[in-house]
Structures are given as C-alpha cells and as structure tokens.
Amino acid sequence: MLINAATPEEYISKLPEDRAQAIERLLKTIRDNLPPGFEEVMDGMIVFVIPFSLYPPGYHVNPKEPVPFMGLASQKNYIAFYHMGIEAFPEILKWFQEEYPKHVNTKLDMGKSCIRFKNVKKIPYDLVGELCQKITPEDYLKTYENFLKTRVKKSK
Template identity: 55%
Template sequence: MQYNTTSVDEYINQLPEDRKEAIKTLRNVLINNLPHGFEEGISYGMIGYFVPLSKYPKGYHCNPKLPLPFLNLASQKNSINLYHSGIYAKKELADWFIKEYPKHCNRKLDIGKSCIRFKNIDAIPFKLIGELAKKITVNQWIDIYENNLRK
C-alpha cells in the first residue's frame, strides 16, 4: 500500500491504529542504529533511508535524480515490511540475518530478495533489526552498490 504523503510523520499518521506503534518503534530502532550519513524521507511511497545526493551525486542508476536507496519501511496490506538492499546485494549479510533470526523470534522467517515481512507485529525482532541496521556504513553501501553495478 502506498500512502499519499511527503513526510514521514504524515505517513505514520495515515496508518491504521494497530500499525502505528510498531512502525514508530521500527523507525526509532533504525534512526538509533543506522550509521551516520543515511538520511530519512519518503522514498517510493514508503519511509526510506538513503544516501543523499550531496554524498553520492550519481544518484540511483534507475533514476539519477533520486538519492541512492538503502532501506525502506512500509505498512502493507497484510504485513509490515522492511526492505533492506544490503541483504539483497551482500549474500554474507543475508546469511547472517537468516542464521540470527531464530535466536530473536520464534515465528517463521518470511523473507524475499530484500524484503522481510512481519505479519505478526507483536513478534518483530526489534533488537535484531537494530543489529542489522548497524552492519553497513554509507561508504560501504556505496562500494557494494558500485561493485554490483559493474557485474
């Protein structure tokens, strides 16, 4: 689901009541754990964390006018989703997350290429998400991104 919004607070205010607290908590976890340099805003109709054009003027190869995306947080129809580009781009990170997940949550992991879906909002492993958020700095993300583009 995409919300018609230009600010993160507006996005959160449009959410169903049962999703607001979980999204607010996830947002705080991300803000408190993402390495310095990522910026927050609305990206692709979701809460996004990205490398600003001031740091990476080349922008996103699909649309160079947009900042380089890294992570998105969204309330979808049946779940809260975390889209982490690092999990998609760096197999070691995906392997780490998949191995760690059962230590933090007794629910089955629902993961796609970059999407982690939380259908039960009471079982979101916030601590693990915080650890995941710390794993890649802005400069590391730019290097990973550029290396993957060359392949």
Template identity: 50%
Template sequence: MTSKATTSEEYIAQLPEDRKAPITKLNNLIKKHMPKGLEAGIGYGMLAYYVPKSIYPAGYHCKPFPPLPFISLASQKNFIALYHSGIYAKKELHDWFVAEYPKHCNYKLDMGKSCVRFKKMDDIPYDLIEELMGKMSVEEWIDIYEKTIKK
C-alpha cells in the same frame, strides 16, 4: 501499498491503529542506529533511509534523480515490510540475518530478496534489526552498489 505522505509523521498518521506503534518504533530504531551519513525521509511511498545526493551525487541507477536507497519501511496490506538493500547485495549479511532470525522470533522468517515481512506485530525482532543497522556502512553500501548492482 504506497502512500502520498511527504513526511514520516504524515505517513504514520495515515496508518491503521494497529500499525502505528510498531512502525513508529521501527522508524525511531532505524533513525537512531542507521549508518552515519544516511538521511531519513519518504521514498517510493514508504519511509526511506537513503544516501543523500551530497554523498553520492549519481543517485539511483533506475531513476538517477532520487538519492540512492538503502533501507525502506512500509505498512503493506497484510504485513510490515523492512527492505534492506545490504541483505540483498551482500551474501554474508543475508546469511547472518537468516541464521540469527530464529534466535529472535517465534515465527518462521518470511523474506524476499531484500524484504523481510512481519505479519505478527507482537513478534518483531527489534533487537535484531538494531544489530542489522550496524552491519554495513554507507561507504560499503556505495562500493557494493557500484560493483554489483549499478554496473
């Protein structure tokens, strides 16, 4: 479900009531703990945290005009989705997250390549996500992106 919102406030205001508090909390947590150099905004109809063109002018390979995405947050039909490109691109980070998740949640990890799905709003592992935010710098993300994804 993509949104036509142009600000995070507008995005959150359009959410169903049961999603507003967890999305707001996740948005604030990510903005507070995201790697230095990222900017927050809207991208691809979601809350987005990206490498600005001032740091990485080449942008995203699929569509070079937007900035390089790193983390996104979305309210989907049946879950809240956290997309973290570092989990997809760096096996060690993926393996760390998968190993740590059961220590922070009562429910089984529901995860795609870079997408972590939270179906239970009362069991989102905010402390684990905070720790995840400090696991990769913008410089490391750009380096991994250029070596493994952009090619």
C-alpha cells in the same frame, strides 16, 4: 499500499493503531542504529537513501533519485522492511537468517530484500537494530559501484 504523506509522522498517523505503533518503534530502532550518512526521505513509504552529497550520480535506474538503501512500509497484510544491503552482502544475509530464529518463534518471511512482518507483536526490534549497524554508506556504495561495473561488463 501507497500512503500519500509528506513526513514519517504523517505516514504513521494514517495507519491503524497497531501498525502505527510497530512502524513508529521500527523507525526509532532504525534511526537509533543506522550509521551516519544515510538520509531519511519519503517516497510513498519511509526510505533511507545515500544522499546526493555522498553520491552525486544518483540511482542508476533514475539518476534524479538518490540511491535507495532501506525502506519501511505498511502493506495490506504485513509491515515491509526493505533492506538492499541484505541482498548485496551474502554474509549479512546468512547472519540474519541464522539469528532470526533466536529472537522470535515465527518463520522468517522474506524476499530478496524485503522482510515481511505479519504479526506486529513478533517483530525482533533488537535484531533489526543490529542489522542496521552492519553497513555504512561507504560500504554500501563500494558494493553498489562494483555491481554497476559487473552489469556493464555483462552487457558488452
């Protein structure tokens, strides 16, 4: 569900009240816990990126864009919390999967890097905050660059 908005506040203002409150609280949780260096931007959703000041080459898919790290969006049937690091760091994925049931009694619903929150009353904000603290921009860039090197080797 694409919402045309120039700021996170405008994005949130276009949501139904229950979704707006949950996204607002998730956004505060992310802002309060994300290590310094990530930058918040809008790209059809609220996105946290590695800014060009830290990584001038940009995103390998489109070098005119910064490297994406995390995103927050209201979809048709759920709130989507995209976290690229959870896919890039298997030990963090394992930790998250083991911790999730300790925080909420709903089944974890996720894809590769997308955690879906279908019930706004059952979002584990504390766990999301902990997850946000686990990867610095520098950690993510090392893993990202290793991924790119591996990709180049496989294509030869």
